[in-house]
Amino acid sequence: MSESTMYSLKYPIGEFEKPAQITAEHISQWIEDIERFPIRIKELTHDLSTEQLKWPYRPRGWTIKQVVHHCADSHMNSLMRFKLALTEELPAIRPYFEDRWAELEDSLDDDLSYTQMLLEGLHYRWVKLLKSLTADDLKREFVHPEHGQQFSLAENIGIYAWHCNHHTAHVKQALELKGES
Template sequence: MNPQELEKLKYPIGQHHEHLKFTMEDVSSWIRDIAQFPQQITSLTENLTTEELNWLHRPDGWTIKQLVHHCADSHMNSFIRFKLALTEDTPSIKPYYEDRWAELPDSTIDDVSDSLMIIAGIHRRWTVLLNSLSEEQLHRTFYHPEHRKETNLGVTTSMYSWHCKHHLAHIEQALAHKGAF
């Protein structure tokens, strides 16, 4: 596989582009994406066999089950980052090694039902929180030590809208290729 094909498999919807300027209409669209994600990921994965859950989404990538478990982990972290930014002045958040988390025993089990429940619960609460934010609150920030920069909640909302679609596309890709690359 050539580098361009590998890049397309890694980023099937393209890479995220930061929206440093955004409107409340943009934010509403991103919130809808976040709100719809639990139903979409559940629809794609709830009836998969153990074999299918173990299909890779690209060469040297994660399995479908690891993608589901990763979304639960990642979105829990993001939800907490929102709450920190809303209750503290530019808190420094705790980065984590998502690749290492994806190899832990709870991220490699074949049963994804607990992660789907986590996603459903987090997204319900996250959506309530997001829908309550004023434009001023969307400009509250947290500091990301790994990236060495402040990020506001509006930009982060955009990122997680993309993140939802990005990993849904990975799962669809794994299913289309039957995990064979």
């Protein structure tokens, strides 16, 4: 398999590209993407068999169930990062080893119903918070020590809208490949 094919399987919608100027329209669309994510994932996965949940989205990639469980882990971390940035001055957030988390027992569970409930509740609260942010709030930042960079909340909304769409595309891709990655 070529390197470009592996890249397109890993990043089916491409990598996140921050707009030169983040507008209110960007923020609105991104929040809508985040809000719709639990419904979109549930629609894609609710009728899948245990065998289908084990289909990877690319060679040596996560399975459908690992992707869904990862999204709950990642989005919980993101909500906490937003709250830290809103309540502290330039906090350093804590990174985590998402690849290791994806191998833990709860990320290998064939029952997605609890993760779906978690995503629904989490996204409800997250979107409620995001919709309440002022222009000044959107400028608040946190430091990601893994990258040594500061990220604004406005940019982070875009990153997580991309994350939602990225992993939705992974699930769709796994279903198209039917376990034959």
